[in-house]
Amino acid sequence: MASAALRRRAFGGLHGVGSSLFHSEPYGCGSSFSLLSLLRRGLFRHLSTTTSSGTEAASVVLPATTSEPVVSVDWLHGSLREPDLKVLDASWYLPNEQRNPLQEYQVAHIPGALFFDIDGISDKNSNLPHMLPSEEAFAAAVSALGICNKDGVVVYDGKGIFSAARVWWMFRAFGHDKVWVLDGGLPRWRAVGYDVESSASGDAILKASAASEAIEKVYQGRPVGLATFQAKLQLHLVWTLEQVQKNIHEQTYQHIDARSKSRFDGVAPEPRKGIRAGHVPGSRCIPFGQVLDSSQVLLPRSELQKKFEDEGISLDRPIVASCGTGVTACVLALGLHRLGKADVPVYDGSWTEWASKPDTPVTTS
Numbered sequence: 001m002a003s004a005a006l007r008r009r010a011f012g013g014l015h016g017v018g019s020s021l022f023h024s025e026p027y028g029c030g031s032s033f034s035l036l037s038l039l040r041r042g043l044f045r046h047l048s049t050t051t052s053s054g055t056e057a058a059s060v061v062l063p064a065t066t067s068e069p070v071v072s073v074d075w076l077h078g079s080l081r082e083p084d085l086k087v088l089d090a091s092w093y094l095p096n097e098q099r100n101p102l103q104e105y106q107v108a109h110i111p112g113a114l115f116f117d118i119d120g121i122s123d124k125n126s127n128l129p130h131m132l133p134s135e136e137a138f139a140a141a142v143s144a145l146g147i148c149n150k151d152g153v154v155v156y157d158g159k160g161i162f163s164a165a166r167v168w169w170m171f172r173a174f175g176h177d178k179v180w181v182l183d184g185g186l187p188r189w190r191a192v193g194y195d196v197e198s199s200a201s202g203d204a205i206l207k208a209s210a211a212s213e214a215i216e217k218v219y220q221g222r223p224v225g226l227a228t229f230q231a232k233l234q235l236h237l238v239w240t241l242e243q244v245q246k247n248i249h250e251q252t253y254q255h256i257d258a259r260s261k262s263r264f265d266g267v268a269p270e271p272r273k274g275i276r277a278g279h280v281p282g283s284r285c286i287p288f289g290q291v292l293d294s295s296q297v298l299l300p301r302s303e304l305q306k307k308f309e310d311e312g313i314s315l316d317r318p319i320v321a322s323c324g325t326g327v328t329a330c331v332l333a334l335g336l337h338r339l340g341k342a343d344v345p346v347y348d349g350s351w352t353e354w355a356s357k358p359d360t361p362v363t364t365s
Helices: 004-010 035-041 073-079 103-107 137-144 163-171 185-191 203-218 241-250 261-265 302-309 329-336 349-355
Strands: 085-089 152-156 179-182 255-256 319-322
Touching: 035 152, 073 185, 085 137, 137 203, 152 163, 152 185, 163 179, 163 329, 179 185, 241 349, 319 329, 319 349
Parallel strands: 085 152, 152 179, 255 319
Antiparallel strands: none
């Protein structure tokens, strides 16, 4: 059972707000998801994954019953015209990188892709960065992007596999399992020679703006119109500070931290001011880059398994992931999903929340 704090944050402090804001259309866009119909149209045919050596591994068949969380650029290229497939550019960068993801999206993105603003589609009642929004707010934003419950969603970013994993986890946290990360992201798409669009369509920019506006309206208690997407928070995928505190003593879950080893050890300063250095007592460090190869493609199963086992992580026991602000923890969750662990929770507030509290224990190495 979720804590009262999580329930308050999950619904964004919106008391009595929800059905009064918009009319819901179950499963969106007037029809329910049909695997048979998608197979007939060829949308969820065979998806191939790419190994670290660049060769094609055995194909897998979607949809969400598979443990495979990524799709190849070759498959996506052949599926762009499918009507029930939505592609999202979820690029996001650390403040010190001084990169503007929306501007980069307008310069070059996968044809037909929409822009998903991680900072914008977030909890407006929290002072922590890009926390999960309420169910109502997520549903309103995703509906504004033109996404329905019946749609398959492929997410990518400008680094390879980085912030796309966060949006993959967000959709799953709100009950949408028909979501995958593009293996290798935009860099791999361009490396194999596939075309990009050099200017965003007016419709795409309008949808991105509409999604941001919808979030604001929900948190202001204003109506947002018809919702084509229904969100249902999966509480078991989202951890709170209280759950992490409890786990320090009980050690029921193995806690893995996706930050760099220097930050984990407390020898490197945190990028955000006022945040103590170190890690949660009892947690282990697995920097997110260790589950990717040199081209930012997710490692194959055998190599992934060795990475976790080498760090003393048992795949037979429960695992919870965290990082700096809840972004790269989702990369570890992505890798564990490939290994068959589909329900790895993420501590949403992560180190930024933990280390900003004066009474939370911190360990350094």
